[in-house]
Structures are given as structure tokens and as C-alpha cells.
Amino acid sequence: MPAIGFLVFDGFQVMGMAALSVFEMANHVLDRPAYEVHVLSEHGGPVKSSLGFNIDTAPFGTEFRDTTITIGSLIVKPSSDGLLAYLREAATASRRVAGICTGAFVLAEAGLLDGRRATTHWGHARSLQRQYPRVQVEEDRIFSVDGNVWTSAGMSAGVDMALALVENDFGQEVAKAVARKLVVYLRRAGGQSQFSTLLELEPKSDRVRKALIYAKENLKNELSVEELAEAASLSPRQFSRVFRQETGQSPAKAVEHLRLEAARVMMEEGRHPMDVIARETGFADRERMRRAFLRTYGQPPQVIRRSAENERAHAVH
Template identity: 35%
Template sequence: MHNVAVLALDGAVPFDLSTPVDVFGWARLPDGRGAYRVRVCAPAEEVDCGVFTLRAHWGLEALAEADTIIVPGSTDPPENIPVAVLDALRRAAADGTRIASICVGAFVLAESGLLDGLRATTHWAAAAALSAAYPAVEVDPDVLYVDNGKVLTSAGAAAGLDLCLHMIRRDHGSAVAADTARTSVMPLERDGGQAQFIVHEPPSPDGATLEPLLRWLEENARRELTVEDIASHAGLSPRTLNRRFREQTGTTPVQWLYRSRVRKAQYLLETTDHTVERIAAQAGFGSPTAFRERFRAVLGTSPQAYRRAFRSDARTG
């Protein structure tokens, strides 16, 4: 069984702390067995979480036994992190353990040096501070999470759910991840990044008016649609459409449409034996070449490599 250690430090954000405990705890394999063993560990017997005091059953030795370590956000500044914690994280990383942070837990990973030379994210409100304090880290404030293989970081609050589901999908395939997402009352994958949650100006008084249009785009993703086509259906000018799309989704209509097609292709790669050529047509791409190029641009891998990584577990489910 895959061992997950959730590291509790003084000032731990309760939501960040509970997210991996619950999400990994809810994950079930197709035969009903738990997919993970979750332990909460701490450098001291008691952890001050502000609104409550947590008594941890495991110490830092649990980090050495873990396959995955999760570092939740903490309100304490990085300079207060015990040296023993930083050393334990460095040893675990050297041993090949997967280490992930939620929200401002990225500061702990940065302080340990594990993010040097890597792309990372954190809560958008803390991104500038992370970048200023750790110039060796490439901070991307616009994404929900960043996966560097063995080192992962997520944005604030609910983005920790996205990251945990992503890791479950990596470990056990989309069927197990989708079942866990349903238990969490959470979509398996959300569109856009943190940009959709950053308030730069007062929101439009008519609210999230794009929801019917997004559903229409999902239903018509196989069609060759231009910005003008989409704007016409929405009864908007292309300029107004683009502005509202960026305000409400953090991306453009065309990019959202491309991502919708890639999601459809992912599902077909995971759950069918269809050829890449057939999937390209089913998902709405003009040609297999265009499909491969767009798929690689979005996911950083080829359709065939993606199928090899995810199909077997997904089909088992």
C-alpha cells in the first residue's frame, strides 16, 4: 500500500492539513481496498493549529517510511521551520520520495532547497513573496498546481484538492481518481488556473453569464468553431466575448475549446482501444497531426505515451 505522510507544523492551516488526509483516505481501488495509508506526523507531539491543538501519532520518522509526503500551508514564517524538518525533507527527496506542498507549504519546500531551479506555484496572494524570497524558484502564480515529477506544488485552498486528485490519477488511473473526486464532490479536473480567482477589478454585475455558453461549447466541441462563431451564438461581439471569458475562466474561448477537446481525447485514450486517428476525429481535431501537437502542448506528452500511462488502471476500474 502507498504510504502518505502529512507533515503538520505549528501554524498549520486546518483546511490544507485535512485535505490530503480526507482525499487520500477516501481513495479506493476497484476491489474496494484503500489505495493509501495516511499518517499525520509532526516534529513535536503537539502542534498549534491556531483554532485547535493537534496531537500527532507519528514523528518525523514517518517521513522516511513514506512514498509521498504532503506539506500543508502554515502561517509560521519559513525561518521558524525546525532544522530537523528541513533535513528530513532533503533526505526523503534524495531517497526518491515524492514530495508535494499545498498553498504556502511551498515556502517550506523552497526553504529546504527542493524547489531550486524548478517551476512552482503557491497561493496567488503569496506568489510575489515566494519569488522575492527564493529567486532560484520559477514561481508561476497563474496555475492550480505544478508537477515536476517528484516535487509538486499547488495553489491555495481548494487547489490542494486538485493536486491530490492529480496524484491519485497518476498512481492508480482515472477510474480511481474519478471515484475519489465524486466522493469529494469535486470535478476530477478544473479548467483554467488561479487567474480566474484573482480579483483585479469589481466583477461584472451580470455575474457568471458564460455557463450556458460553456455547456454549448462542450456539446459542439467537434465542430470547427471560430471566435466569431462563438460570439455570434453568445450574442456578443468577439471583443466582449474575449473579455468576459478571461474574467470568468482565466483563458480565451479558443483555448478553452482546445482544452475541452483534449479532455475528451484523454477519456477516449483511457477507456477505449480506438486508434489515435479515430480519437482525433471524435474529439474534434482537424487531423491526427493537429491532435498530437495540441495534446503535447497541453499535457507535455504524446497520446500514445498518455495511453500507456493511464489506460490499464482506468480500464480495470
């Protein structure tokens, strides 16, 4: 049975513990104790969270679990010698070592990210790169995998990373079942941007928001101004004016960004050929999709797909 060693320290950010629910729900979905979770700290006993309440922990000891995960904190601070020493040993004794959010700083401090790709919360990514120049920081990823070292972006992205760990252990269908049980809309792929298109556009009115949600759910449609205006219950002229005022973009540009986001997720999942992805996301053909990727990402879709395939291969091995 894979055992999870979840490392905490004084002031750990409490939301990071949400990742543990993924392993709990995997046990429920598989109807057997697939994972055994141990919450550990350097000395054991009660450890205070960022919200001020304590959780009970067991001491590190000399045993190492299959997967060792260190959590992060709201304020990045130097780690104890004991925590760093335990992580260095875990890097060889555990099958996988992971850091949630600013947990990447702890891994970097232990020297485990030297020469590796890693991510962290977007607000700390530049700081991570400055402090640890030997780390290849991927500042706009949900999670990164390099060899047996996994890192995630913000605390909620720890759930996405945990789902990927479950998928790595028990397959995609089990991970999807766990996500459904947790009412997670979609397990985000590792390379997906930390910023969703809907969040970036920040529509102020319910009508524009309704049109964008309609677009996201109907990407195979043409999604003309007239179609979006009807979804927003506005005239096409009113809709175009209000949309640009609220988002700073034209409806066509916003729709293209939604299509790109959806296409990138499908590429990272690796289950569909490019023609199907182009059709399902409304690009109609591969060439139109390729031009859109070059405009936005500066890379063709094939490069992004190969990168995702390489990441999956690293995760397996």
C-alpha cells in the same frame, strides 16, 4: 500499500487538510485500504491549526512514507530545523515529496526546489521567486510536477494535486471516481490557470452569469449574441450593452476565453486529438484554434500539449 506522511506545524492552514479526503475516498472507491495516512509533526502531540483548534499528530521519527506532503500557512515564516532536516531526508527516502500552497516555501527552504519547476498560491508566487531565485516558479499553474517533487497552488488546489497523485498510482478511472464521490466538478489539469474565466469576468447580474454558464456548457454551439441574449432573457442589443458594462469585454471575446480554457484542459488530459478538441470546444477547426492560442498564450497548442506530456512522463518516473 502507499503510505502518506502529512506534515503539519503550528499555525498550519486548516483547509489544506482537505487533500486528505482524496486518499480516504480512494480507499472507499477501491474497497480496500489503498492508502494509509499519517499526520506528523516534529515532536508529535497536539498541533494548533490556523483556526485555533488542535489536531493530534505522531512525531516524525526515523521512518519515511511513500509520499511526504507538507502543508502551508497563511503567514509564511521560517521553518524549524527539524522540519527541514526531515524533508531533506524524505526527498531521497520517499517516492514523492509534495507541498500544498505555501508549503512550496518550506520545500524551497529545505533546498528541494533548487533548479526545479514549482508553483504556489498566486499571491505568494513573486515572493517565492524573489526569496528563492534558483526555483523556476510557474505562478499561474494549479500544480506542478518536476521529478519526484510536486507543488500545488492555493489550498483548494491541493485537492487537484491529490487527485493527480491518485491517478498516478491507480489510473484515471479511479481518480475520476474519487472526484465524483467528493462532488468535485472536474479535476483540474496541472497547467490550468489559477484564475477561471468565469471568476475573472465577475458578472454582477444573474442574467449575465446565466448566459456565461450557458456558454460554458454549450461550447460546441455557435454562441452568437442572439443565442446568448436568449439564454439571458434579454434582447441582443440590451445583452451586448449590459455584458460589456459588467465584464469589460465583448461577448465574443469572453466566449473565446471560455473555449481556450476548455481546450487547454482537454490538451493537458491528453486523451483527444487536436481536431476533436477544436470541434468539441467550438473552434470548428485546428487553424482557428491555433490562432486563438497564439493571440492569448503566445504559443501554439502543440507546445502546450508537449509540455503536458512531458509533465505526465515526469510524474510516472
